[in-house]
Amino acid sequence: MSDDELIWRIAGGSGDGIDSTSQNFAKALMRSGLDIFTHRHYPSRIRGGHTYVEIRAADHEVQSRGDGYNFLLSLGDSFARNPQEEAFYGNEEIKPLSENLDELREGGIIVYDEGLISEDDVEAINLEERAEENNWHVFPIDLRSLAKEHGREVMRNTAGVGVTAALLDMELEHIENLMSDAMSEDILESNLEILHEAYEMTIEEYDFEHELRAPEGSHETEQALLSGSNAIAYGAIDGGCRFISGYPMTPWTDVFTILSQNFPDMGGISEQVEDEIAAAALAVGASHAGVKAMSGSSGGGFALMSEPLGLAEMTETPLVLVESMRAGPSTGMPTKPEQGDLEFVLYTSQGDSSRVVFAPGTIEEAYEQTRLAFDIAWEYQIPTIIIYDQKLSGENTNVDVEFFDREPEPGLGTTLTEDELLEAAHDASGKFERFGYDDNEKNVSKRSLPGQKGGRYLATGNEHSPVGHISEDADNRVYQMTRRIEKLDSIREELDEEHPSNQTYYGDETADYGIITWGSSHGAVAEAVERLNDDGHSVKGITVSDMMPFPEKEMTEFIESVDEAMVVEMNATAQFRGLIQKELGRFGEKLTSLLKYNGNPFEPAEVVEGYEVNVAEEEREPTAQVRIEPAAGD
Amino acid sequence: MSAFNAIGEEREIDRDEFTPGVEPQPTWCPGCGDFGVLKSLKQALPEVGKTPEEVLTVTGIGCSGKLNSYLDTYGFHTIHGRSLPVARAAKLANPELEVIAAGGDGDGYGIGGNHWIHTARENHDITYIVFNNEIFGLTKGQTSPTSPKGHKSKTQPSGSAKTPLRPLSMSLNAGASYVARTAAVNPNQAKEIIKEAIEHDGFAHVDFLTQCPTWNKDARQYVPYIDVQESDDYDFDVTDRREAAEMMHETEDVLNEGTVLTGRYYVDEDRPSYTEEKKAVGELPDEPLAERYFDDDAEWERSYDLLDRHK
DSSP: OOTTEEEEEEEEETTSSHHHHHHHHHHHHHHTTOEEEEEEEOOSOSSOSEEEEEEEEESSOOOSOOSSEEEEEEEEOTTOSOOOTTSTTOOOTTHHHHTTGGGEEEEEEEEEETTTSOHHHHHHTTHHHHHHHHTOEEEEEOHHHHHHHHSOGGGHHHHHHHHHHHHTTOOSHHHHHHHHHHSOHHHHHHHHHHHHHHHHHHHHHOOOOOOOOOOOOOOSSOEEEEEHHHHHHHHHHHTTOOEEEEOOOTTTHHHHHHHHHHGGGGTOEEEEOSSHHHHHHHHHHHHHTTOOEEEEEOHHHHHHTHHHHHHHHHHTOOEEEEEEEOBOSTTOBTTSOOOOOHHHHHHOSSSSOOOEEEOOOSHHHHHHHHHHHHHHHHHHTOEEEEEEEHHHHHOEEEEEGGGGOSOOOOOOSSBOOHHHHHHSOBOTTSOBOTTOSSOOGGGOOOBOOTTSTTOOOEEESSOBOTTOOBOOOHHHHHHHHHHHHHHHHHHHHHHHHHSOOSSEEEEOTTOSEEEEEEGGGHHHHHHHHHHHHHTTOOOEEEEEOEEESOOHHHHHHHHHTSSEEEEEESSSSOHHHHHHHHHHSOOTTTEEEEEOOSSSOOOHHHHHHHHHHHHSOOSSOOSSSOEEEOOTTO | OOSOTTTTOOSOOOGGGGSOSSOOOOOSOTTOTHHHHHHHHHHHHHHTTOOGGGEEEEEOSSGGGGHHHHSOSEEEEOOTTOHHHHHHHHHHHOTTSEEEEEEEHIIIIIITHHHHHHHHHHTOSOEEEEEEOSSBTTTTSBOOTTSOTTOOBTTBTTOOOSOOOOHHHHHHHHTOSEEEEEETTOHHHHHHHHHHHHHSSSOEEEEEEOOOTTTOTTSOOSOSEEETTTOTTOOOOTTOHHHHHHHHHHHHHHHTTTOEEEEEEEEOSSSOOHHHHHHHTTOSOSSOHHHHTTOTTOOOOOGGGGGGGGO
């Protein structure tokens, strides 16, 4: 836990402008020179229901949500469905104040809208007593009336920001500029008035007894605030993708939306279609005709993509899919993160799978690995999948603008031109030997595109001969099947030898205890490892992105170097630990698991506690909603 | 300069060019109606000036799915029911390609029904040939969406309790701008209809009656057939949606009573194809997107230029 950081939580109901307000405030903090990490929690509802965004801001790098928060701006839920205490969902109006209040740190600040949240309700949650116990500083302010006086009631979020800025001793300049950029003229003036009024009123009317202030920092280079979904979309653009097909589903919709909005200006094509079977099949069709194409979905929609995914494997059609996980099974918890689709994404579709799967852990990796996915898909003619989740999809962090200053790569990899087709092998009827037996460097047979002279062949989901005719000849079958599967070996070799590792290492290199995680749990684990080492423990960590082909060498080295390791992941059945054991065929007795599947991502403190319970063998159960799964044989 | 020089090539085209030189012999049964579709395509394509390498034939699964094994064009033999989404994306990626999709009645009207409805609705500029034999052939004779009510099969041992689907009416309602029915036993009409369908700018749906001599022995061989355009008994305007709907309804009603009506049912030359509609709203590039990847002078936009909104 760090004292020099602000974790500002703005809470309200869906529809209260929580997301847009937090975006602007996060940018204002970034512009003031701070590093940012945001965490978004929302229900599967259009209006009402407790939703919040946490902005963690510090003068040093922040890579995860923090432990709890130290500033709560609670707007109350103006769309609350049922304010009766006895109702099934309880009193929704006050939830943005009452939910997770225990996580507010000692000495923290609470600002709530007493224009919406009634005195009786506040009494009912014993706020006064709890504030005293925890040394919280409580500011009941009628944000609603303040907003109404200068504009409209819905602008109470702006009033809340004004109060926040005053209490944190922040300049208003950045906030004003951002409001001017984001708002249309008809609402800008009243919002600015409300901002100033709230700011000045707070300074005039309250004594500041709290210690918390906005941290001060500075950036040496220009920063941009991006989400994982932005980064995936931008990686696709720079990887030369100009075709996306999809069907809406949370949380994948973000990537789909960003590309649909950008493609028209880039000569690209976006298609919203009837279902996810069609979505993936369209991407296959576009790729077959010569365009770098992608599709994607979340778990339920991705299930429908199994068939076209297998078709792409069999026909060796390059393809990038993204799978944005949310808590399952079935409809599960649509707006909550989970890492529960790993096994599904690795193996879905009939037959032996031959696909590449990357799980980026940070915003930068989301960009890099999406680009890499396009390179590999077109070089090796293989479907490549980016697996991420609701957490990475929606979290924002600041990235050096210069990080993106690089050349796009629109190349079609191992696709032949008409001139090259002249030299290629053809059968006696003039059909191109698209799946021929010779010159298949790295197990890749070169492809042609419909409309090219001299490239005619048949693509088929059946096993097929060199020109694509349906064939059940045993020798041909073994050749083609082996070649397709061994492309993964060639890819592994390339990843090991020609690229910087997609795995991230941290902590004490000499440690004999390891913590292993994958994908979006990276930030919390990396921070926990740092904290453990600062506290005198000796721990090393690794975050894995290469799910398939599996980084056998790196993982073997890592696990061999420690006596014991804990695998941290957001699911209930330790899927990644299972993958490690399957791929390496050993280490079952060395690996324990720390699992979380309550709909919320790990906080660093939970990982620290998991370590303590595991390693110190303390005779206690973890306090958080996590589960320890012992090593094989234990 | 185009990277796809087979497209738009002006030359004499021999119909033999569409027969693979190194032949996989068709595996269809003797007397199968599928031969009729193959033959009509081999005749129609040269007559409309198409060369094998500017045509992409996309098929589903079943006996019909093997069409592109025996028709020498670029081919994509996809998966059951999914020929249309693959075909329409190929057309969007490279609108200069001649894209023909084909499959059976189970493939198109059953498992792929949703794609059929939406492809018709969007009016993609592709030709869609449905080999309609009123049965599942390759899986050995199960009842299909177009099997008549009472049809007995191993999976419907007491006879189907379902009335058959109405392919023509469905297509019209969904938005197809060219709807016709022909039969394998009527090769001249079939060729002409296939030619019209290929040349039509929009979704052209041909319900092609293909007798199955092995699994549907009880069914008629679709003779005698009546061409509704040639017969004096029928008089309707193919450009009039209401009249077309009525004629389709009657055609579907009488098929299982032994009267085989065929011909053009609906032709709408005014409705813009999806390609045109999408260009009109600025969401499809003027030049085929597939060409851009071969254009060395193309300027590729990059994400770096989008960052202002994030600063």
